Amino acid sequence: MSKTNVKNKRSTAIVRRNRRKAYLFLLPNFIGFVVFTLIPVAMALFYSFTNYDGNRRMDFIRLTNFIKLFSDSSFVISLKNTIIYTVGTVPLIIILSLLVSVLMNNGVKGAPIYRAIMLFPHIASIVAVTVVWQFLYNAKNGPINQILRSIGVVDPPSWLSDQKTALLAVMIMIIWKGIGYYMITYLAGLRGIPKDQYEAATVDGANAWEKLIYVTIPNLRPVTFYATIMCIINSFQVFTPIYVMTKGGPGRATSVLVLKIYEDAFVNYKFGYASAEAMILFLLILVVTLIQFYHNKKLEA
Amino acid sequence: MKKTKSRNMIFAILKYAVVLTLTFSMLVPFVWMLSASFKTNLEVFAFPIQWIPEVFHFENxxxxxxxxxxxxxxxxxxxxxxxxxxxxxxxxxxxxxxxxxxxxxxxxxxxxxxxxxxxxxxxxxxxxxxxxxxxxxxxxxxxxxxxxxxxxxxxxxxxxxxxxxxxxxxxxxxxxxxxxxxxxxxxxxxxxxxxxxxxxxxxxxxxxxxxxxxxxxxxxxxxxxxxxxxxxxxxxxxxxxxxxxxxxxxxxxxxxxxxxxxxxxxxxxxxxxxxxxx
CATH class of the missing domain: 1.10.3720.10 (MetI-like)
Incomplete structure (x- = not known):
């Protein structure tokens, strides 16, 4: 037997032993992962091409669900509302959290306390927070309208009970809830900016504003990109605040994609159709994720 | 020199104004919730808001x-x-x-x-x-x-x-x-x-x-x-x-x-x- 042969035999033995060890460690998580995540992902795609009603019927109906979707006015409205909601909340959350993190990083007395308070809305139960805001928005007696009336607004908006303002009201609450989380992300990014860049800028005679524009914001570009992507993905998935506050109403004014998926699946038992809607959600998220993926690749290259 | 000093002053005031306003607005709904949780149903929406209820209704x-x-x-x-x-x-x-x-x-x-x-x-x-x-x-x-x-x-x-x-x-x-x-x-x-x-x-x-x-x-x-x-x-x-x-x-x-x-x-x-x- 040659030397290399012995070596090969030994290394295959090692591979086999390592493999056995590795699978023992993996197994407890892997079984759960396969059954409750991996298989459902594949099934979701399959369901979307069927008319599965959660019970007996399951015929393969090819693209029928997807074709029906775009003539289903409540789906189209939900998709439109999701996009309005995303376009309305994401930029404000990102800009406000960038602003406040830059200010906090600029020497504010008591910053740790303010930071802790601002993060709390993100951590607190979304149901509880939504219930409180529902009270605050109460059209007749809610504190928001009482305050508006006391400063001379004669006819304050009815917020959640008016088709024109309901979605806006939800969006204001979500912006309020989201700022803290992205502020924390930005603060971590700010800590990573090399000090000497600021020193160099000072030597060049830059003032605070110029440092912000030419040093801070360019250095934060990857964080901003990441935060925007995450924020968009989260907005696509909004459900609980809407379900608790308005259940999509008044009319369909605040119906969003996930609410529609939930209702079709678990109220109307149209599993196949709801899965097709879920695929549209998945496609939206996939597109955003792929943008992030290629952007990161470009940065690395 | 004096000009930059007063400019710094304005910046500091603005800085605290923004940070404090945001912090305050994050806190207020929670304080309102806590305060309302001790009130009777009538008192909850009374205006002007009474932040500390006269009687604490623990029975809620x-x-x-x-x-x-x-x-x-x-x-x-x-x-x-x-x-x-x-x-x-x-x-x-x-x-x-x-x-x-x-x-x-x-x-x-x-x-x-x-x-x-x-x-x-x-x-x-x-x-x-x-x-x-x-x-x-x-x-x-x-x-x-x-x-x-x-x-x-x-x-x-x-x-x-x-x-x-x-x-x-x-x-x-x-x-x-x-x-x-x-x-x-x-x-x-x-x-x-x-x-x-x-x-x-x-x-x-x-x-x-x-x-x-x-x-x-x-x-x-x-x-x-x-x-x-x-x-x-x-x-x-x-x-x-x-x-x-x-x-x-x-x-x-x-x-x-x-x-x-x-x-x-x-x-x-x-x-x-x-x-x-x-």
């Missing part, structure tokens, strides 16, 4: 405690949170050890599978998951919630990232000293990863405690309700009991608030480590 709390079967819901939620967190941490650290410190041929492919499913949102898999759970005969049980939430790829990913930072030389040295793989995992990796484990636990506890959609889908039996389901149910059944609804809201937030006061650093660390995955 005791009423919620009784009518909403609160102790039962509280225990349900504690039980679910504890079991899911322990399972999540245990299985995630084990799997992360295999992915990070044992070389085996399928490692990269399997890990890629974990990563790829991480971008699939819960709302996409919830329907097939529901039929799997129903076929197992587990709908309307706590087991359903445990099974779908204890093995998420997120935990594996977070811990693997941390394990990757622990030098391989340390593991090799321990192997040469005759420690077996489980010994390395339990006596070297786990003690070195305390902060990551605490962060993952905190993330899981908060997510489970606050979860609404999964319990809404699976749980219909009131005896099995979680706190979030119970709060939502209270709002629809006792629409006009403003004081009691606020008391229930306070109670649903308090456990996480206490946890946050103690472990604030880990809340932030967990979020940031979740954030660097990009």
């Amino acid at each position: 709390y005791s009423n919620v405690w009784e009518i909403a079967n609160y102790p039962r819901m509280f225990l349900n939620t504690v039980k679910l949170t504890a079991i899911i967190t322990v399972l999540q941490v245990l299985t995630s650290t084990l799997a992360a050890y295999a992915f990070s410190k044992i070389k085996f041929p399928e490692r990269d492919v399997l890990f890629l599978l974990y990563l790829a499913t991480m971008m699939v949102p819960y709302q996409v898999v919830m329907i097939p998951q529901f039929s799997i759970i129903r076929n197992m005969g587990l709908s309307n049980t706590h087991m359903a919630l445990i099974l779908i939430q204890a093995f998420t790829p997120m935990g594996v990913f977070l811990i693997k990232q941390f394990f990757d930072g622990i030098p391989n030389e340390l593991i090799e040295a321990a192997r040469i000293d005759g420690l077996n793989e489980f010994g390395i995992y339990s006596r070297i990796m786990l003690p070195l990863s305390k902060s990551a484990i605490v962060s993952l636990s905190i993330l899981t506890i908060t997510a489970t405690w606050n979860d609404f959609l999964a319990p809404l889908i699976y749980i219909s039996d009131k005896d099995l309700f979680t706190i979030q389901l119970g709060l939502r149910n209270l709002c629809s059944e006792y629409t006009a009991e403003y004081g009691q609804i606020m008391a229930a809201s306070v109670m649903s937030v308090i456990p996480i608030f206490v946890l946050y006061c103690i472990f604030q650093r880990f809340f932030e660390e967990g979020m940031i480590s979740g954030a660097v995955k990009g």
Whole structure:
């Protein structure tokens, strides 16, 4: 037997032993992962091409669900509302959290306390927070309208009970809830900016504003990109605040994609159709994720 | 010189104005909730707002405690949170050890599978998951919630990232000293990863405690309700009991608030480590 042969035999033995060890460690998580995540992902795609009603019927109906979707006015409205909601909340959350993190990083007395308070809305139960805001928005007696009336607004908006303002009201609450989380992300990014860049800028005679524009914001570009992507993905998935506050109403004014998926699946038992809607959600998220993926690749290259 | 000084002054005032306004607006709804939870239904919407009620109506709390079967819901939620967190941490650290410190041929492919499913949102898999759970005969049980939430790829990913930072030389040295793989995992990796484990636990506890959609889908039996389901149910059944609804809201937030006061650093660390995955 040659030397290399012995070596090969030994290394295959090692591979086999390592493999056995590795699978023992993996197994407890892997079984759960396969059954409750991996298989459902594949099934979701399959369901979307069927008319599965959660019970007996399951015929393969090819693209029928997807074709029906775009003539289903409540789906189209939900998709439109999701996009309005995303376009309305994401930029404000990102800009406000960038602003406040830059200010906090600029020497504010008591910053740790303010930071802790601002993060709390993100951590607190979304149901509880939504219930409180529902009270605050109460059209007749809610504190928001009482305050508006006391400063001379004669006819304050009815917020959640008016088709024109309901979605806006939800969006204001979500912006309020989201700022803290992205502020924390930005603060971590700010800590990573090399000090000497600021020193160099000072030597060049830059003032605070110029440092912000030419040093801070360019250095934060990857964080901003990441935060925007995450924020968009989260907005696509909004459900609980809407379900608790308005259940999509008044009319369909605040119906969003996930609410529609939930209702079709678990109220109307149209599993196949709801899965097709879920695929549209998945496609939206996939597109955003792929943008992030290629952007990161470009940065690395 | 004088001009820059006054300009600095204006900047400082603006800075504090923005930070304080935002902080204040984050705080006010919570203070309002707390204050309203001690008021009668009539007082809740009285204007001008009386921040400190004249009489503290603690009976809002005791009423919620009784009518909403609160102790039962509280225990349900504690039980679910504890079991899911322990399972999540245990299985995630084990799997992360295999992915990070044992070389085996399928490692990269399997890990890629974990990563790829991480971008699939819960709302996409919830329907097939529901039929799997129903076929197992587990709908309307706590087991359903445990099974779908204890093995998420997120935990594996977070811990693997941390394990990757622990030098391989340390593991090799321990192997040469005759420690077996489980010994390395339990006596070297786990003690070195305390902060990551605490962060993952905190993330899981908060997510489970606050979860609404999964319990809404699976749980219909009131005896099995979680706190979030119970709060939502209270709002629809006792629409006009403003004081009691606020008391229930306070109670649903308090456990996480206490946890946050103690472990604030880990809340932030967990979020940031979740954030660097990009």
